[in-house]
Amino acid sequence: MNYMLITGAASGIGAATAMRFAQQGWRVGLLDLNGPALEKLKNRLEGDHWSAVCDVTDADSVCEAFRGFSEFSAGRLDLLLNSAGILHVGQFETITMADHANMIDINVTGLMRVCHEAFPLLKATPDARVINMSSASALYGTPHFASYSASKFAVRGLTEALNVEWQDHDIFVQDIMTPFVKTPMVDRQTFKAPVIDRLGVNLKPDDLAKEIWKAHLSKDVHHLVGLQFKSLVLSNKLFPSAVTRRIMTILSH
Template identity: 70%
Template structure:
């Protein structure tokens, strides 16, 4: 039976992806800092999957969780879906340094910890892959999302490097680059960024779960979501940087 391990699985995109893969008959490993929400999700899926409350900023927590998951999965991991992440929107100078650092620790270092801890399982599974949640904010730095954008640029760079480096281990590494998604992480922001007001939020967590499913059936490094973002990404390859910068400036007023 195919097995997927999902971080940030208790809500939003992670939970929607868990439900989709469960419907498709996959065996799930579910990680999140919110253990009670994980238990509720697992019960809604029949209670047959594996869960563990994990703080991805804690190396011991990640290491112990992967050792336990190895037992459950019988040494197999077909997909690692790194979905855990946080967001803080607002003027850069209004956000405390501790919060900027926390964003980077969860979104980047946490992802790296899980990748490293999962590597032995991925390596011994034929055709394994890693799918990382990136963002449209990794295309050009987004005002009022400065540290979040920085974290997603890092995820994009890591994905590109590992896509080449882990090919020798038969591990495909991809990311999902998406515009804003209607999730609690976005809805609960106290600061409403102008770029969100101008572009709107039309994608749902279920839409992104569908995109993860599509990505696992393909081989592209960057799986781009929405016609709007695909057009912007294509244009950015041909237009001077000053044009892209100008567009971002207008959208962020």
């Protein structure tokens, strides 16, 4: 029996991924701040699953969640999906420092805290894997997404480092680099970023769930989503960074 643990599981990409893996016979652990939404999701899943309210910014909350999950899974963790994250879109100077700091605390420090707590379970599980939700904005800093972009650069760097470090423990670490996805996190933004208007929001959570399923079967450190983004990555490799900067300037005005 395979066991998966998902942060940010109550909605969006996390919820869609839980549905997909549960349909494939996995037992899924669900973590989120939204307790009622977690219970509603767990009741929709077929099979035996587990959920707990968890705040990834709180060390005690994360520790308690892992104690509970470890009892549920008998100490096994085949796949950790770090999907918890927040987004504030707008001019850098108009976003409060509290909101900037909160993005870093959840998107980066929270993810690190979960990985740190997960390590003993991952190490004890043969062929274990971690998938971190990164972003297309980790390729080149995205205007109006400055702190979010910075947080995803950090996730990309952490992923690359742990991919090398943890191979000695039979743990494969990778990330998903995706353009905009139609999730509550994106829908609730009040600032209309030009880059969103120009590129559109063409992906749905179910699309990402399919990509995550494909990623967990691959050996790609960075799993790129969408032809549009893959083309930009190729352009970034073939041409000077000034070309990517120019593209970002056009898309953001």
